[in-house]
Amino acid sequence: MHIAEGVLSGPVLAAGFAVTAVGIGIGLKKLDSEQIPETGILAAAFFVASLVHVPVGPANVHLILNGIVGLMLGWAAFPAIAVALLLQAVFFQFGGLTTLGVNTAIMALPAVTCYYLFAPFIKKKTKIASVAAFACGFMAVFLGTILLGGALYFSDENFFEVASVAVSAHIPIMIIEGFITLFCIAFIKKVRPEMLG
């Protein structure tokens, strides 16, 4: 889920940088220097995990996992995702320099939102926790695609159709992310519950 360079307009790029700068600021402030290894190594894990391709029918999609990032890192999701995206740009040319702000915001803003919406329910022992975990994975991608669509649309109204296609193409991914988040959180709760905030 990223936008290539050269597509977005100046104001949208600027807005992306503004949001991301604030997010990184808050994230770094909340990070003690003790937590930097943990954040960095988890960022590495997300970078790697997002290379996994899972089958959907005849196609393959790669995972986004910003919901889980949010649950584990809270505001630190901003610096972690920014760093992971910079490395993706360096290694694979996904995104680039000018879109780093927008692309980070597209993934990290939903991550932080989902953290506030769902983290309180995740630790419960009831069915609600499972529902919340699924919703977290689903919503993080859903909100991300809405932001992505919005970034395109506000850059140029001619992008309306392109944006709609991009959003609808993500619907199966939202469902898969929901399930992956559900099972993954169940795993972490069993094995190392202290990781969830």
Added chain:
Amino acid sequence: MIQENFSEGKSPIHNLAPRTRTLAAIMLSLVVALSHQFIPLLAALIIALFLVFTARLNLFAAGRRLLVIAGFLLLIWLILPFTGGGKILWQYSFLRLHEAGLNLALQLTLKTCAMLFIFLALISTMSTGDLAHALHSLKLPPKLVLLLLITYRYIFLIEDELQSLLKAAKIRNFKPGTSLHCYKTYANLLGMLFVRAAERAQRVHKAMLCRAFDGHFHSLKEYHNRPRDYCFLGLIFAGSAFIVLGEMQLITLSTIF
């Protein structure tokens, strides 16, 4: 496998200080991102290609990176020319080719390719360690730079772990498919990856304490700007200025010819 493809090389670009390359990339990318006219975009593409040649990148490998943006460009070309407004250039039953949409698609293609090549030539030719030092010298928060270094260091280790876990699933006859069993397996595998990452992080933090780490990150490398760095920045500045003037239509085809 993740690889740093272009960082090892000997070329005039590789010889520049990482800070110079980063500054040049930022300046050029910004200018190109804000341009819409044909002449400046064409100029930008030419500058970008020139940089790719100067960096002596493997042209095949560099060309393959275009695949990354191919999907998006295809989508644009399939949709924009038929939906964008403006004069109708061509019509066949319900299909209408619009001038404005066509222009936009062309413009985006030029821009995206130019920016991709600029990034390849200037940023991907640095090792991530060098990039981190460049960002450090550009006064980014030290915490962020340290985060970048650590993320980078452990990506390879974690990728190895992931590959091993995938292999472990394979030798137990796991076949990926569209099923809950498959998603559950992947989720557990990733969960294991995250848990191990977190455990490792604790040990790494302890190891850093053992080496008297106190939260401050001292960078070892220092890059001194040499004359060639200033020359290069001057050239890039001139190129950027040309693009800006072109965009403002202070330079047009008629002034050139």
Added chain:
Amino acid sequence: MNDNTRTNTAILTLEGLSFHYPERPAIIDNLDFTLNEKTHIGIAAPNGSGKSTLFHLIVGLLKPTAGRITFKGREISREEDFKQLRRQVGLLFQNADDQLFFPTVLEDVAFGPLNLGKSKEEALTLSLQVLDNLGLADFADRITFKLSGGEKRLVALATVLAMEPEVLLLDEPTAGLDHKTKHKLIDLLNNFSNLSYLVVSHEFDFLTATTEHIYTMENGKILVDEELHIHHHEHAHRSGKQPHRHI
């Protein structure tokens, strides 16, 4: 279960096997090797000599650049063949952590049988039985991640045995294990006389206790003609010169 008359016939044959990682020199170079039924062979060779690579080639996790792999008289080349082979050739990874990825031991052991198309009940029964045979009956509900190094190694072995293999490939099964666990592993392996196995280890004590032949690897080949000789070395123990078992 096995046809006893077939002992001493080849079960796995490698001919002219070669492999290199992309843009690297050859790691496995025109290697020939035959593993007979019900034989137990040790390999001791330096770091980086290609032992793990060889095991991965045998089960088709890596594809050789040249050479033939024959298993039970059939040539194995397509991925479909390797899928069949992997049911019968179990690989124990060098790092047990890389082999276990379910929260509980039982889920992990049952994963293989489930993938082989067994029903949930069959898979559970089989897994519990394998755990029982290894003396791990109490472990079924333990969290795999929290097991000790030695326990993880044994559970990883259980996940392999649950696939009911006829050949085992064991990649440094003793690294980091204490003497007690090592000896438990020796006893287990000595009970597997029905299986063939190939063990990689840097520890000669362990190899002499579990295998009939010890070979080494050099220049991408297994040297079978120069079998390693056994001799004596210093070794320390609390119980000193008295007769003793390692603990």
Added chain:
Amino acid sequence: MNDNTRTNTAILTLEGLSFHYPERPAIIDNLDFTLNEKTHIGIAAPNGSGKSTLFHLIVGLLKPTAGRITFKGREISREEDFKQLRRQVGLLFQNADDQLFFPTVLEDVAFGPLNLGKSKEEALTLSLQVLDNLGLADFADRITFKLSGGEKRLVALATVLAMEPEVLLLDEPTAGLDHKTKHKLIDLLNNFSNLSYLVVSHEFDFLTATTEHIYTMENGKILVDEELHIHHHEHAHRSGKQPHRHI
């Protein structure tokens, strides 16, 4: 550099040390131990007996629930004291990958000296010299994650030595290493007669070659009164009975 007359005086003393992980039984239980200057001690004990935990307690990465740690005659209790102690007591982690966190070897080795307040030039000179002493001079610009297991272990040792410690704690330095690398490590350690060190290992060959005393751990204590005796064991080698060096 050291005052030679002080040999045989205690450098590190543990008295009544106890520790347990939250909601777990005691791992270290009223442990007493003294390490003298310029002495070299081995510890061989089962998995999970608390060896790594003990090392982490000594350098203050874990806090004991009871007991005293004395280093060079000063009691160490506050985090400030431990910070001082960590400059002089170097810990080699059980897993080298946990200890190397920078992209290149030189940066990694220089990280400690820089944190100790050395200037860039001093840190560089010192790091290059330490690498040179370990025979790793060519490694300075190598990428840490591309090193082999044995190379990583040696670089990790370099990062510890660059802090110029007086005591080394080595946690299973040989696990997974081949004979050649193991012997390189033995030669290195034998050159450290000026330092005190404490080595944990499951390999007696290695311990007898590098230490003067081998102790074990049981029930959360180090048993110094029952020193391990050395005896002979089977051991295999291609060069057989002829005189040989391990390679």
